[in-house]
Amino acid sequence: MKISGYLRPDGSIGFRNHIAILPSVGCANDVVVRLGRMYPDVRLLSHRQGCSQVGPDNDQTVRTLVGLGKNPNIAGVLVIGLGCETISAEYLAEEISKTKKMVDYLVFNDEEGLMAALPKGAKMLDRMLHETSKMKRVPCDLEQLTVGLKCGLSDTTSGIASNPATGIAADRVVESGGTVIFGETPELIGAESIMAKRAASREVEEKLYRVVNECKERVKTSGGDIQEANVAPGNIEGGITTIEEKSLGSIKKGGGTTLQGVLDYGEIPREKGLFFMDSPGRTPEALTGFNAAGAQILIFPTGGGSPAGSLISPVIKVTANSQTAQRLKGHIDIDVSTVISGDELLVKAGDRIFQKLLEVANGEQTKAETLLYGSISIWNISPLCG
Amino acid sequence: MNIQQAIMMDEKDNVATLLTAIEKCHQVQIKVGERSFTVQAKETIPYGHKIALKDIEKGGKVIKYSEVIGRAIDHIKEGTHVHVHNTESLSAKNL
Numbered sequence: 001m002k003i004s005g006y007l008r009p010d011g012s013i014g015f016r017n018h019i020a021i022l023p024s025v026g027c028a029n030d031v032v033v034r035l036g037r038m039y040p041d042v043r044l045l046s047h048r049q050g051c052s053q054v055g056p057d058n059d060q061t062v063r064t065l066v067g068l069g070k071n072p073n074i075a076g077v078l079v080i081g082l083g084c085e086t087i088s089a090e091y092l093a094e095e096i097s098k099t100k101k102m103v104d105y106l107v108f109n110d111e112e113g114l115m116a117a118l119p120k121g122a123k124m125l126d127r128m129l130h131e132t133s134k135m136k137r138v139p140c141d142l143e144q145l146t147v148g149l150k151c152g153l154s155d156t157t158s159g160i161a162s163n164p165a166t167g168i169a170a171d172r173v174v175e176s177g178g179t180v181i182f183g184e185t186p187e188l189i190g191a192e193s194i195m196a197k198r199a200a201s202r203e204v205e206e207k208l209y210r211v212v213n214e215c216k217e218r219v220k221t222s223g224g225d226i227q228e229a230n231v232a233p234g235n236i237e238g239g240i241t242t243i244e245e246k247s248l249g250s251i252k253k254g255g256g257t258t259l260q261g262v263l264d265y266g267e268i269p270r271e272k273g274l275f276f277m278d279s280p281g282r283t284p285e286a287l288t289g290f291n292a293a294g295a296q297i298l299i300f301p302t303g304g305g306s307p308a309g310s311l312i313s314p315v316i317k318v319t320a321n322s323q324t325a326q327r328l329k330g331h332i333d334i335d336v337s338t339v340i341s342g343d344e345l346l347v348k349a350g351d352r353i354f355q356k357l358l359e360v361a362n363g364e365q366t367k368a369e370t371l372l373y374g375s376i377s378i379w380n381i382s383p384l385c386g
Numbered sequence: 387m388n389i390q391q392a393i394m395m396d397e398k399d400n401v402a403t404l405l406t407a408i409e410k411c412h413q414v415q416i417k418v419g420e421r422s423f424t425v426q427a428k429e430t431i432p433y434g435h436k437i438a439l440k441d442i443e444k445g446g447k448v449i450k451y452s453e454v455i456g457r458a459i460d461h462i463k464e465g466t467h468v469h470v471h472n473t474e475s476l477s478a479k480n481l
Contacts, residue, residue, distance in 0.1 A: 156434035160393055160403050190477045194453055230478055239403065239434035241448075241468065242475035245455040252451060340405055342390030342417060 003361045004137040005072075005144065005296075009100035012072040013144035015296045015361045017135055018043045018312065019128045021078045021121075022069055024092050025050030025085035028108060032080055035121050042125060043074070043311045047288075047376045051085040057382040062087055064266035064378050067292025069096035069103070071312050075135060076102030076128035078121060083109030102128045137363075142176035143272060145361060148290025148298040148313070149182040149253050152283050155303030156238055159249025161320030161339040161346065162301035168350020169299065169357060170274070171255035179272050181263065181293055182254040183279035183286055185215040190230065191247030195276070198259045207262040211278040218381070253301055265379050266292035283308050284377035287315070291376075297360055299353065307331050309368025311376065314360050317367065318353060331367050392437060394418035396452035401436040401468050403450075408437070414465075428465035436468040448473050 005013035019042050021032045026048040036044040045068055049061045069077045069092065077096055081089025093105035104124040111117040149170060151163055170180045188195055192212045199205035219226050230243050240246045260273035266289050269275050279289045283306065290298055291312040298315045300308050305324040309315050319325050322337035334356055338344035360366055368374060391414050394402040402416045408431045413424045416439065431437055436450070442462040447454045456473040466472075 156403070160395060160405075164395070190475065193477065231475075236470055239432065239436060239469070241436065241470055241473050242456040243478050244453070244475060245450060248451045248453055248455065340390070340393075345420065347419075 001355070001358045001362075002139055003142065003145070003358055004139050005361065006075065006135050007138050007140070008072050008075075010098075012099070012294070013140045013296070014072040014075065015145075015363075016073040016312075016314070017075050017132055018073055019076045019078070019125065019132055020045050020069070020074045020312070021080060021125075022065065022092065023047065023050070024065065024079055024081040024087050024089040027051070027082045027085070028080045031106075031108060031114065031117055031121065034114070034118055035078075035125065038118075038122060039125050039129070042129070045311060045376045047378050049378045049380065050087045053086060053380075055382070057380060058086060060265055060381060061378055062092075063264065064288065064292040065092055066095040067266045067268055067294065068288070068312065068376065070099050070268070071291055071294055071296070073296050073312050074101070075132045077104075078124050078128070079103065079105040080121065081105065081107045083107045102131060104128070142173060142178045144178075145173060145297065146179040146181065146269070146293070146295045147173050147357065148287065148293070148295035149180065149300075150184070150283060150286045150290070150298065150308070151250060151253055151301045152306045152308060153302050153304035154250065155321060157320035157337070157340055158301060158303040159245075159252065161336055161349065162303070162318045163249060163253040165320070165336050165339065165346055165349040165353055166253040166299050166301045166318055167255035168347055169255075169353035170253065171257055172350070172354045173357070174255065174257045174272075174274050177272055179269055179275065180254065180257075181269065181275045181277050181290055181295055182251070183277035183289065184250065184281045185211055185278050186281050187247055187250045188212050188276075189216060189226070189247075190243035191251070194244065194248065195251060195259065198256075200258050200260050200273075204259055204261055208259070208276065211262060215278075253299075263293060265289045268292075268294050280379050282377070284375050285379040287313075287374070288376050288378055297357060299357070305331065307368065307371070307373050309366075309371065309373030311372075311374040314366040315368045315374070316353070316356055316360060330371075333366050390417055391415045392417065394439065395450055398449055398452040400439050400442055400447075400449050402439055403436055404431055404433055407431070407433045426465050428463060429467055431467045438462045438464050438466050438468050440464050442468075
């Protein structure tokens with residue numbers, strides 16, 4: 001199947017054509033919400049960061065906000081700042097403009113209050129929405145596709161069906177020249193050597209060990225027990241014996257290709273292929289990291305079910321638990337419980353996920369997309385200061 | 387709905403995951419790709435737990451997903467339950 005998308009001025013391809021409003025700081029969220037009431041089709045990327053952050057934490061927020069604006073699914077961005085924040089709206093707009101897409105910015109403190117800021121923002125949105133309406137899809141290659149993978153509420157069926165089936169689809173994307181990003185650093189604790197064997201180079205291997213060690217250190221520094229990362233009593237009851245088995249079940253969703261690199265949270269990969277992103281297990285934060293890295297489509301295998309979605313990229317939800325597939329019909333896109341019942345081979349289920357990925361790239365809405373389920377949540381790595 | 391009994395994730399594995407609880411002495415049908423074979427259960431094993439597909443020596447590798455998921459701390463006989471009572475992690479101690 002051929003895929004098509006919206007060609008951006010920097011050569012990237014969007015599989016959606018959104019206009020977004022991005023606050024540079026949490027204090028500007030109200031302006032975003034008010035404009036959103038006037039323009040229901042505009043994506044509101046409200047978040048609570050952007051101020052009083054220092055060092056690596058500030059760098060991470062900047063990287064993420066710039067990455068969100070650069071995501072190819074977004075045709076144009078209106079950045080809204082307050083004027084006193086650490087990360088200025090002007091700076092973000094300038095960085096995002098490097099893609100040559102439509103970018104405008106508005107600083108609240110330069111206006112005479114909210115009622116003056118709103119019509120100004122509205123005028124900027126009007127222009128961008130009108131320009132967007134004229135854009136048309138063009139044929140493109142899978143090389144232009146970046147897929148983010150995250151699993152959630154995993155159960156026995158995840159490790160044996162929904163994750164490995166997703167992994168088969170991930171392999172097809174990489175083999176077709178595309179890019180796949182998966183994450184969840186805590187899931188690698190205790191199983192880092194298994195993943196490290198697949199690293200493309202010594203540097204990739206070293207970075208993988210480094211991010212896992214930093215994750216362990218954060219748990220220790222915060223007074224947590226690292227053994228909690230180990231197999232929990234509920235896992236043991238469910239049949240998981242060791243931390244290696246638990247992690248393997250999770251990393252299976254990334255397929256079996258060579259690990260080309262380890263990305264910082266929200267970092268855009270510079271090459272094609274399979275990447276691991278240093279990221280937390282919490283779903284909105286992990287998905288936001290993939291959005292910032294440029295993923296245009298996300299796949300979410302689940303056992304017990306989840307409504308997970310994203311404001312920027314369609315999320316395809318997959319389950320191999322037949323009860324979840326029934327109960328959450330309105331949220332699940334692909335039922336692969338056929339692998340459990342013996343009615344379908346794993347490889348065929350993987351192929352169905354890959355086919356769905358192509359349909360979604362071409363514009364078919366996922367359940368979460370139709371429901372407009374999703375939010376932006378930026379991973380905060382250190383305590384706030386100031 | 388039809389429920390198959392056990393799935394072996396890779397031809398190199400020496401354990402399979404049960405997709406239904408199995409009673410002692412039952413012949414368990416194991417599926418791996420398009421191939422299937424049977425192993426007799428030597429004890430009752432719960433849903434989602436693992437069954438040994440061959441004898442695993444004490445100290446031997448327990449393999450699932452074609453990877454080592456742990457080490458046998460006892461001799462594990464074919465058809466018996468593979469779990470925390472007879473298998474340990476190789477890396478949990480280094481956490």
